[in-house]
Amino acid sequence: MNCPFKAAVKATYHLWYAQDVGQQLHGHAVGEVKVGTAVGVMRDLSVGWLLSSWERLNGDASIVKKVWQITGLHAAFDRQVQRAAAKMRDAGKLWRVPQGYDAEIGDEDEQQLFSKGFDSEPDEDDLVPLA
């Protein structure tokens, strides 16, 4: 998400910069235009840029879903991938998370996480693509 978010912040910044310069050009010579970029000023302004960029991305779920799709993380919701992973797990071929964090996840928990409804037919919602 870093890339689209940074692009959104940059776009918001350029908009602010252009508006500031545009306002100063009314009644001032071009040489007199000065944009204040002191740390304090920029820090306060950055909050507004972050908020508007966040709202922009949050208002369009398709961007976030697309990022999940590009990274391949959305495949975890794919029934076929889940079945393949379950088979690999049963065959002991599934790569385990290092440091043993999940080592203490009980069989019951693992059952809930991975195998709930595996043998049933896919639901309608499962067939709806993420993006």
Add this chain to the structure above:
Amino acid sequence: MKFLLPFLRMHVINWDQTGMQLVPASNARTYHTKNSLDVNVANGDDKRGYTVVLASAASGKMLPLQVIYGGAEGSLRALPNVLCRATTIAKGFVFAQTPTHWSSQGNMCKYIIGVIDPYVKNVIKASNGQLLVDQKAVLLIDCWSVHKNEEFLSWMKEEYPHLIILFVPGEPLVSFSLRT
């Protein structure tokens, strides 16, 4: 199960820290003389940077941000004006301050307490009983040393046993696919 899946997608969360510049000017284009070897960028040094923790759920929703500014710990002088922060705090944003503006273990804990946990609880509440009260959520995070820190993981296991951490490769994530 038909209506459960959208809620479960809300419970799969990925986050990452990213460095930002107070002046996010583009480094790709300049009005300097053509073919110049070096072009200094004003206000581009790291002292004018800050860190943002960005999280999103598989449902397409973005979680509130954690914003970390550079300044001495214990004081709030490096944070933006209270009035500027007020609107964002109402949206759930969390602000922090560290000497280097980089995220730290303490800030990760604050992020879990201030953003992740309330979000997970809100989703459970919004599901109107479709999700269990202790429904597990999956956190997909990169292998940053703080994320893999024994102390942090022990704290997570103790305080938030319903939040399951799974590590994903950082840089090659773009080409990473569960299908392969």
